Structures are given as structure tokens and as C-alpha cells.
Amino acid sequence: MAVSKSHQTDAPPDKKPSSVTQDTLQWIVLKIVIPLVIVLTLWQLIAGLTRINLLDVLNALLRLTFEGDSEGVYLSQHIIASVNRVTLGFLIAGVTGIPLGIIIGRYRSVYSILGPVVEAMRPIPPIAWIPLSLLMFPGNIIGAQAFIIWVGAFFPILINTTTGVKRTEPVHIDVAKTLGAGERDILGKIVVPSASPEIFAGLRIGFGIGWMCLVAAEMLRGHDGLGYLIWTYWGVGRTAEVIIGMLLIGLIGFLITFAFLYVERYLLRWRQTVSV
Template identity: 60%
Template sequence: MMSGATEEHAEMKGDSPPRQRKAKRQGTRPVDILLTAVIPLAILLMIWQFIAYFAQGLGLLDIANSFVKLVIKGDADGTTLGQHTAMSMVRVTLGFALAAATAIPLGIAVGRYRLVSMVLGPVVEAFRPLPPIAWIPLSILLFRSNLIGAQVFIIWLGAFFPILINTTAGVKRTSTVHLDVASTFGTSERQILSKIVLPSAAPETFAGLRIGFGIGWMCLVAAEMFGSAIGLGYLVTITQQTGKTGETISAMIVIGFIGFLISYVFLRAEKRLLRWRREVAV
């Protein structure tokens, strides 16, 4: 009986690698690629065609011509689509980097230390419901002639709170058993943070980074609509005001595509970097 059970268990273990390889191959099958890439893209193109047609009778070919014109010749000022995109990426990268550099350490402190949570928790909850866009007039007054600083500040606000909240939740979710065992063996606080708390909070932190970048990207586009002379948000505003619907839609497509691409990169990086957690769980 025991020998049969052992053989059955060994057979099951022997079957697991092929199953895992099969599961990995499923994401690369033509059917999966069709469902996850081709069909959604076709649906998006149909939606854009519908909107463009009823807006001003523009078709996909008209939008494509406007897109090519923006890429090669640029807008009325001669600024190309690549230049607008590059400037927007610089602004959002600065704001997001500042948000990550401030929100992650603060989230660890709030989640780990009760006194910090008692002091800063109410402050965070007081400011968190305020929409970042509502800060645009005040940020312009605070930064005066430093328009890029005001825009980076708005992006920082948009990305800061999702990263902070998720990091705090991840730290609080750390197993108390692991913390108690570490304390029993006299592990230093620095080792507890680096070896136990940070790995435990990694999934929530990555989720916060992905969400924070998405919100920061939306805030960037809104912030660039006020006072900018370059950027995707500015391009949407100026082409809309001058009645160039094709160029407006082209800029909107680029904004949406970049947001999707960055979110996809974050998801892939999260799966790759946190693969060890799934292996431990199995």
C-alpha cells in the first residue's frame, strides 16, 4: 500500500514539470496572441473609427495621415510628436522617481512603527482624498515661473499616495510569526527590514508602483494643459483649440498606448522579480 502510494506520488511529481512547461507555453500559442493582442487592437480601431466618423467625419486613413504629419513635420510650431513625447516622459519620470523615493520609505515606517502610524496616519488620510489636479492652481503659485517644477509636483502627488498606501499595507501584512522568530534570535532591526519586511511587502509595493505611475501619467497630461509649450497634454489642447481633430486623436492614441505599454512593463517586471514567491508557495 505504502509502496503504491509512493509510486503514485513520484509519478505525480514526475508529471509536474511537463504541466508547468505546458502552462508556460499556453501564453505563446497563436490563439492566445490572437485573443490578447489582435482582437483588442481591432476593437480599439473600430471604436476610434466610430468616434472619429461621428465627430467630424474622419476615418482611420485621415487619422493616420495626421499621425504621420506630426511625426515628420510636427505641429504648427514645428515640434514633432517625438519631441512632445520625450518631454512628457522626462516630466513623468522625475515625478514618479521622487514619489517612489519618498513613498516607499515612508510606507515602511508607517506600516512598521506604531508611533509613526499614529502621527502621520491622520495627515495622510486628510490629504489623500484631494484630487491631484485640484492642486494645479496652487502649484503654479508655489513654483511661480518654474513650470516644470509645478508639473513634477502634480505628478508626484498623483503617484505618491498609491505607492504609500500599498507599501504600508504590504508591511502590515508581514507574518508576525516570522517577526517573532527573528526577534527571539536577536536579529537586528536592519536585518528584519531587509530580510523579512521588504520581501513580504514586495507584491503590494510593485502594485503601488504600477498604479502610481498610471495616475501620475494621467496627472501629467492634465498638468501640461496649463501653461506648457511642449508635451502630449499641450499637444492635445492646442490641436483641439485649432480644430485639428485628427492630430488631437493621434496624440490621444499615443497617450493611451504609452500608458498601456508602461503598465505592461511593470506587470512583466513584477512577475519576473517576484517569481520566487510563487515557487515558495508551490
């Protein structure tokens, strides 16, 4: 028996292979080819200004990797030391910045008191805190370094958390109060979930700025870390090792940012479901 056209279901057309190939090529060009061309162009400019070639950098990379520096510290040890320092400062910034941001954003009286203080301290660059960090942590180089990184990461986390909390829809809070929800339920089930995108953005930005503060933090007394590597070899005129440290800081920072974006999309996937 023939089936009428009115009862036929139109299945969505499959994506053409040519379209898939075109999308793949476009992704490769945008994500790999263009960034690689930019990096190579910048490399040529730097090489022309510093009179250093790729072979010198590769030799220095192999030497630091397999033989270590003049003090016997291997490149992997420098990387691990830097990541540990930034992670410590970042964790302290998150533990202090998120709760304080929630309190400032939620309660107007607290915002009126602490808001001006935060705005006055926020423009001070982290490197300006180095003398004070040495006074605050005498003989404790790890504490002084963690403090510098904390300063860089703390304010983005605090500001973004405060902004996210203040953007919570008042009608949602009013409905929750009408249904008998207490302040703890309002914070845990409405305010924090609503502010979660801004909180994650603050964490991502805070880690990036904390990573940028690494060189300043490791300028303090120490014997390892990528910032220490850059500072030490710059003092003796070893440009190849300086470039290696800079490239590694950029590469690791990029990978960390990418990881943050992936985790953020995974943990906040429920928001896409709700919006649909």
C-alpha cells in the same frame, strides 16, 4: 531480460501538437484579435461622433512625425518630453512614498499621527493642485508639472507600501527578534521582502495614475509634450491631432504597464520558488 511493469517508469506524456496549436490560437484571439476588434469598434464610434476619418489621422500623424507642429516640435520630441516629465514625478513619488509607507506601516504611533492626514489628502484630485503648484514653484514650470504628477503617483505607492508592511506575519518578526535580529535586519530581511508584491503593485499603479495626470500637468505653461499637443490642437479645433495624442498616451501607458509587470515577475520570481 524482460523488465517487469513494476520497475518501469512512466514518463510524462508530451503535449500534443494540437493542444499547443489550440493554446497559441487562444492566446492570439484573447491578446490580439479581441483587443483589435474593440479598438476598431471604438474608432468607428468616435469617427461617427467627430466626423473624422482614418485618412485625416494618418496625414496628421505623418505631418507631426516628419514636419513637426506649428512651432517646429516633432512628435518624437513631444513623446520624449512627456516620458521625462512623468519619470521625474514618478521617481520623486517612489523615493518619498516607499520609505514613508514603510515607517507608517511599521510603527503604530506614526500611523496614528499621519494616517488621518494621508486619508484626508488622498481624495483630492491631482488637477485641484494646479493653482497651488504654480504658487509653490513660481517661474519653475518643470517643478510645477513634476509636482502634479507626483501627487498622482505618490498616494498609490504610499498606501500599497503601508498595506504590505502591515500584512507582514507577526510570527516572522517575533522569531527574528528571538534570534537576536535588530530593527534594521527586521526591516531589510523580513518586512520589505514580505511587502515587495504590494510595493511593486503600488509602483505600477502609481506610474499609471501619474501618466494619466500628464495632460493636466502639461496644461500649464509649456511648449512640448503629448498633453500640451492635445490641449493646443483642441483649442484650434484640430481633432485629428487630438486623437493622435490620446492614442499615443494610451499606447505608451499600456507598454509601460506591460514592462512593469515583466520586471515585477522577474524580480519576484524567488517568491514562487519559496512557495513551492
